[in-house]
Amino acid sequence: MRKVAVVGAGMTKFMRRAQETGKELAWQAARMALDSCELTLKDVDCVVMGTAPDAFDMIHMKAEYLSDGAGAWRKPYVRGFLGGGTGVFTADQAWYHVASGLFDVCLAVTEEKMSSCLPHPQGAFVTCWDQYTESPLGTSLLWFFAWEMNRYMTMHGITERDIAAVSVKNKKNALDHPCAQLAAEITVDDVMKSEIMAWPVKRLDVSPTSDGAAALVFVSEDVAKRITDKPVWVEGVGWCLDTMYIGQRDLYYPKYVEYAARMAYDMAGIKEPRKEIHIAEPYDPFDYKELHHMEGLLLCDKGEAPRLLADGVTQRTGNLPVCPSGGLLGVGNAIAASGMIKVAELFWQLRGEAGKRQVPGKPQRGVAQAWGDEMQVGTVIVLGV
Amino acid sequence: MPVDKVTQVAQTKPLHGEIPVYAQYTFGIAGEKFFRELKDNGRLMGVKCPECNLIYVPPRIYCERCFSELTEWLEIPNRGVVHTFTVSHIDLDGNRLKEPVIVALVKFDGVYGGLVHRLGRVEADKVSIGMPVEMVLKSKTKRVGSILDIDYFKPV
Amino acid sequence: MTEKIKVWPGTPLSDKDLAAKKVLLTEWHPNLKYAWDTGMGYGRYFAELKKGRIVGTKCNKCRRVLLPARVFCEWCFRTVDEWVYLKDTGIINTFSIAYTGSMAERLKEPVIPALVEIDGSGGVAIMHLISEVDPWKVKIGMKVKAVWKPEQKREGAITDIMYWKPI
Numbered sequence: 001m002r003k004v005a006v007v008g009a010g011m012t013k014f015m016r017r018a019q020e021t022g023k024e025l026a027w028q029a030a031r032m033a034l035d036s037c038e039l040t041l042k043d044v045d046c047v048v049m050g051t052a053p054d055a056f057d058m059i060h061m062k063a064e065y066l067s068d069g070a071g072a073w074r075k076p077y078v079r080g081f082l083g084g085g086t087g088v089f090t091a092d093q094a095w096y097h098v099a100s101g102l103f104d105v106c107l108a109v110t111e112e113k114m115s116s117c118l119p120h121p122q123g124a125f126v127t128c129w130d131q132y133t134e135s136p137l138g139t140s141l142l143w144f145f146a147w148e149m150n151r152y153m154t155m156h157g158i159t160e161r162d163i164a165a166v167s168v169k170n171k172k173n174a175l176d177h178p179c180a181q182l183a184a185e186i187t188v189d190d191v192m193k194s195e196i197m198a199w200p201v202k203r204l205d206v207s208p209t210s211d212g213a214a215a216l217v218f219v220s221e222d223v224a225k226r227i228t229d230k231p232v233w234v235e236g237v238g239w240c241l242d243t244m245y246i247g248q249r250d251l252y253y254p255k256y257v258e259y260a261a262r263m264a265y266d267m268a269g270i271k272e273p274r275k276e277i278h279i280a281e282p283y284d285p286f287d288y289k290e291l292h293h294m295e296g297l298l299l300c301d302k303g304e305a306p307r308l309l310a311d312g313v314t315q316r317t318g319n320l321p322v323c324p325s326g327g328l329l330g331v332g333n334a335i336a337a338s339g340m341i342k343v344a345e346l347f348w349q350l351r352g353e354a355g356k357r358q359v360p361g362k363p364q365r366g367v368a369q370a371w372g373d374e375m376q377v378g379t380v381i382v383l384g385v
Numbered sequence: 386m387p388v389d390k391v392t393q394v395a396q397t398k399p400l401h402g403e404i405p406v407y408a409q410y411t412f413g414i415a416g417e418k419f420f421r422e423l424k425d426n427g428r429l430m431g432v433k434c435p436e437c438n439l440i441y442v443p444p445r446i447y448c449e450r451c452f453s454e455l456t457e458w459l460e461i462p463n464r465g466v467v468h469t470f471t472v473s474h475i476d477l478d479g480n481r482l483k484e485p486v487i488v489a490l491v492k493f494d495g496v497y498g499g500l501v502h503r504l505g506r507v508e509a510d511k512v513s514i515g516m517p518v519e520m521v522l523k524s525k526t527k528r529v530g531s532i533l534d535i536d537y538f539k540p541v
Numbered sequence: 542m543t544e545k546i547k548v549w550p551g552t553p554l555s556d557k558d559l560a561a562k563k564v565l566l567t568e569w570h571p572n573l574k575y576a577w578d579t580g581m582g583y584g585r586y587f588a589e590l591k592k593g594r595i596v597g598t599k600c601n602k603c604r605r606v607l608l609p610a611r612v613f614c615e616w617c618f619r620t621v622d623e624w625v626y627l628k629d630t631g632i633i634n635t636f637s638i639a640y641t642g643s644m645a646e647r648l649k650e651p652v653i654p655a656l657v658e659i660d661g662s663g664g665v666a667i668m669h670l671i672s673e674v675d676p677w678k679v680k681i682g683m684k685v686k687a688v689w690k691p692e693q694k695r696e697g698a699i700t701d702i703m704y705w706k707p708i
Contacts, residue, residue: 013551019564020552021413027447028550034452041452058408058569068449116408122645123406131402131575132583133609133699134668138643143654146637154635154681178549199638199651199676212551243615247608247656247666251635398584398697399576405644408569411554420565478572530565 001099005224005231006091006383008037008217009344014181014332017115018211022057023069025213026111029337030071033107033215037227044217045103046076050090050110052083052335052372055124056117070109070215083128084285084372085239086110087214087339088379091368092237094218095381099234104220111213112334121209128374142206144375146198148251149288153200155252156303158291160200164191165309166287167204170323173316174330176356179341181332182208191287207285207327212334214341232350235365235382236270238263242376249376257296257369257378264367264380265298273298277382278363279349280320281342283371284327293369294322296378321359324349339370339379346383412530415444418458424530427522431496433457439497463520464541465493465500472509485509491518491538505537517541582611585624591697593689595627597662606662629687630708631657634666638676651676657685657705669699673706684708 010032012018012025020028026049034040049063049070059065063079070077080086080093087110094108114121122141129135152158165188174183186204194203224231240259242249249255261273270276282293291305299320300308308314314322325331325345328338346366348354365384371377412420415432422428432444432455439448442461447454470489474482487509492499504512505521518538528534554564579587582598586609589596597606598621600614606625607614614621636655640648653676656666671679673688685705695701 011549013549013553015551015553017411017554017559018551019411019414019417019554020550021411021416024413024415024446025551027452031447031452031454032546032550041450055404055406058406058571068445069447071449071452073449116410117406118409119406120645121406122641122643124404126643127402127404131577132400132579132587135402135643136400136698136700137654137668137670138652139654139668140639140641140643140645142641143637143639146639147635147654147656150637151635151681178546179551195640196638197641198654199640201637245665246668247634247658251656398587399578400698401574401576403574404571407571410567410569412565412567414552417564424565531567 002101003221004095004098004218004234005221006216006234006343006347007219007224007228007231008033008039009215009347010036011179011214011337011341011344012212013179014210014212014334016181016208016210018113022111022113023066025113025211026066026069026109029213029215030069030107030109033217037217039105039217039227041071043105044071044075044107045105046097047072047107047109048090048093048097049077049079050081050086050108050336050340051079052081052086052112053124055127056112056114056121058116066111071107076103082239082373082377082379084283084335085339085370085377085379086336086372087341088343088368088370088381089239090336090340091216091343091381092239092379094216095234095237098218098220104223106218107215108218108340109213109215110336110340112336113211114209114334115211140198142198142201144246145286146201148292149200149286151251152288152292158303158306161188161192162306162310163288163291164188164205166284166290167191167329169309169315170284170290170327170329172330173324173357174326177326177331179212180326180330181210183326183330201286205287207329207333210332210334210338212332212337214337214344216340216343216347230351232347232383232385235384236264236266236268238267238380240378241373244374244376253302254292254296254371254378256376257293257371257380258298260378260380261297261367261369264382268382268384270382273367274300277320277365277367279324279346279359279366280322281325281327281345281366281368282322283339283342283369284323284329285333287329289371290323290327293371297367297369297380316357316359324354324357324359342368342370343381343383350383350385415446419444420530423534424528427525429461429463429520430458431461433459440495442493442496442498442500461493461496465491465518465538467504467512467514467516467518468492468499469514470504470512487512489518489538502532502535503537504539506539583609586610587697590699590701591695593692595629595659597625597627599623599625606665608659608662608665608667627662628660631659631685631705633671633679633681633683633685634658635681636671636679653679655705669702670704671706672704
């Protein structure tokens with residue numbers, strides 16, 4: 001397979017409600033990504049689109065609706081859809097479009113507009129549950145996260161306060177992100193005192209719903225060498241889906257993330273991720289998820305992530321900066337786009353272009369990961385310079 | 386306890402459900418301008434891409450072909466032609482309509498795109514492809530900022 | 542590159558902006574209703590619930606109990622071999638104390654959704670609700686038993702079990 005580089009990135013602000021339509025957001029991000037590497041739409045051979053449930057916009061065939069904003073006019077075009085896992089998978093998809101040799105330049109665009117969905121986007125999730133054995137019980141998607149967080153805490157003896165520190169870190173990191181929706185200086189006590197939604201999940205453990213878009217440009221080695229002296233290489237990709245049956249999983253550990261990570265690390269030739277990964281952007285729609293996913297990504301032992309956090313290892317200035325972007329907790333959760341901004345963050349960090357968010361020490365390699373579908377897919381990408 | 390083999394066809398029954406959500410849309414940057422003009426001034430607007438020499442109706446903020454930002458707005462004459470049409474005798478749920486509805490794609494001279502709308506003040510068997518039609522607006526007080534602010538298109 | 546960009550795209554709207562009618566809005570209320578066939582595995586599962594029994598199936602190749610009952614084993618990718626009746630007792634695998642309902646609405650009194658590992662299934666859990674207990678006294682590992690609807694009120698649905706209570 002051919003080497004593939006990321007050469008451009010773009011994103012919109014993340015907002016509770018954008019005036020722009022989804023198409024317009026997609027265009028803003030896609031145009032910025034192309035401008036950033038001085039390519040035009042004419043240079044683009046194919047487009048991949050990531051956008052999560054149609055039910056948010058109530059537009060079926062949503063990717064087709066978004067296609068002109070994504071630059072897909074009369075081009076090969078395909079949509080990836082893995083729920084919350086979509087954003088990183090769209091990058092994986094763009095990688096194989098180019099690595100396969102079929103295309104030299106692939107524009108990857110992700111978009112989400114959740115504000116259209118009323119009375120609340122949660123309503124769209126009602127049908128994520130099994131309609132026979134689960135949703136008649138009055139399910140809320142929050143139950144799932146609460147179960148997982150509870151089991152994670154109980155199995156390892158982790159406290160709610162240990163976990164709340166993730167939210168504090170990420171919202172603070174987001175203060176330096178120009179597109180952030182919920183950047184803030186808060187304390188562990190603030191998280192603990194925030195309203196209980198589904199214990200142990202409290203208001204400030206949770207990322208917001210957002211509107212926003214992000215885009216990346218993936219190119220073959222020849223093109224990369226021609227247009228930039230700072231390519232960021234895709235070193236590995238991986239994705240894996242666990243069982244649909246929630247009662248057959250043990251929620252304390254995301255096995256599927258480990259499998260996806262192993263696939264990506266094998267491809268990248270990474271033997272010791274703890275030493276070879278310099279920066280991580282795991283999916284953090286909830287604070288416990290960052291810890292959960294660090295363990296699934298084999299960046300620490302099971303149950304050990306809270307200690308790394310407490311020791312300051314995962315701060316921007318630590319040995320393993322985690323979510324230096326501010327993550328979903330700080331920047332926002334425009335589902336598909338929020339996965340892709342993690343890949344964009346690696347791109348900017350590895351090029352030394354992350355501005356105020358730049359982690360010190362010239363990181364050489366990073367991993368980004370998203371999680372979704374029926375809460376049982378892991379999608380991973382490893383970038384390096 | 387008794388244990389059956391799976392060869393027995395289970396008693397099946399349907400379970401009923403729905404997706405209990407609705408959508409509230411902003412019109413976007415281009416849509417806001419388009420529908421405001423329609424509502425407040427009764428004008429049909431398009432936007433031009435000078436690069437590709439195209440006029441988009443409905444307007445967009447970007448050209449889908451060259452990705453340029455589009456800022457050159459212009460009024461479109463409210464007369465067009467029937468590009469194609471259908472006469473619908475059923476509603477969305479498949480029920481028979483008392484009066485058939487004529488739905489057409491109306492295109493405008495020199496414009497890339499067009500509008501899907503109803504035809505009025507014409508018998509179904511009198512409609513033909515290529516027929517010139519004219520936009521009929523609702524009265525200003527009844528216009529809310531919607532594609533239905535156009536009541537229908539009628540033959541010229 | 543992020544430093545070069547001074548103005549990031551996107552036009553945020555607040556609730557105030559909407560209340561002040563700063564922009565036009567339009568709504569779409571779809572009328573979508575579904576009738577989902579239960580199929581063979583779930584069909585029998587629900588029919589048995591109506592009789593006050595929990596039924597699973599068993600794959601003799603991997604020796605797993607499949608619950609809720611279904612007719613093929615997704616690991617071995619073959620038809621299952623037998624139906625197995627399970628007890629209506631189990632232990633709490635995990636739980637939540639939920640103050641939000643399915644539409645993100647605030648509940649006055651919390652519900653206790655849980656995963657219950659069914660006794661005799663080899664640790665397979667089903668999703669259900671816990672009740673008849675102070676929510677803050679619930680613990681992972683607690684033994685629970687199903688509380689059924691009276692027989693004449695059962696309709697062949699997962700809600701034929703009203704909830705599970707600690708024993």
